[in-house]
Amino acid sequence: MSMLARRSVARVVAQPSLLVIPSSARNMATLRELELRLKSVRNIEKITKSMKMIASTKLAKAQRAMQAGKEYGIANSEVFDHSKEESPSDSIRRLFIVVSSDKGLCGGIHSSVSKATRRALNNLADTPLEGVKIDPTSPVMVIGDKSKAQLTRAQPKNLRLTFNQIGRDIPTFADAAGVADLITKSGVEFDAVVLVHNRFVSAISYEPKAFEVKGAAALKESEGFKRYEMEDDFTKDLAEFSLANAIYAALVEGHACEQSARRNAMDNASKNAKDMIDSLTMQYNRGRQAAITNELVDIITGASAL
Structure with missing residues (x-):
């Protein structure tokens, strides 16, 4: 390194003020960053508003499907209300089926x-099952990747089977029948199935709900079915059909809750983006005004010196 270069470096180290960036340059950099951030937040606001409109349209269709699907659940309830069990509820082997979906951005x-x-x-x-003692080792099956990821961390030993790509649009009875068929053929032994899903309260509210569906053995041993002579496969077919009915009712109601939650989430996101845009716009205008004022001061000072 030459002697001149060494002297220059020593001078800079001895006088740190030489490294200070002028205030006007700092303001310009800050203004540029604010401008880019404003542009980004405005784009996000457009996306969230579009997603809110789409969710609002899908919610109307989902509510109509939910009303039709509830009829399946009502039919199941009437059957199970007339087939009370003799054995204590605590001794029943229960299989938990958690109903969710693969999509996020819904709170x-x-x-x-x-x-x-x-x-x-x-x-x-x-x-949702207050007053009923549950075996902590009860098997769990999950419909949807979101709850699967959560329960994999919390209850990894309980998971037996998971399903995805179901309910991308409005769920159909064919989807529910396919899930019920795979559950029956999975080899997991159970006396009853507990469906855990979201219950649609209103367009802005939902709550978790559990619904129990009895298996073939429980139906066969119930008081109501013992009064009649039936074929051996009758209770088995009825249990499979009842399970498909219950899964379908849970899927359509959960889908309606998901669309409602997504619409509300996108509405809140749009409001937050608007508040952020107002704050950033005010900050940008203040910085721009300060930069213009500094430049005017420099011009006036230079003119006075001349």
């Missing part, structure tokens, strides 16, 4: 069913 709707399942398996208070 904590998937977490609600996952938390309800964990509370039920741990026999904690405030569960």
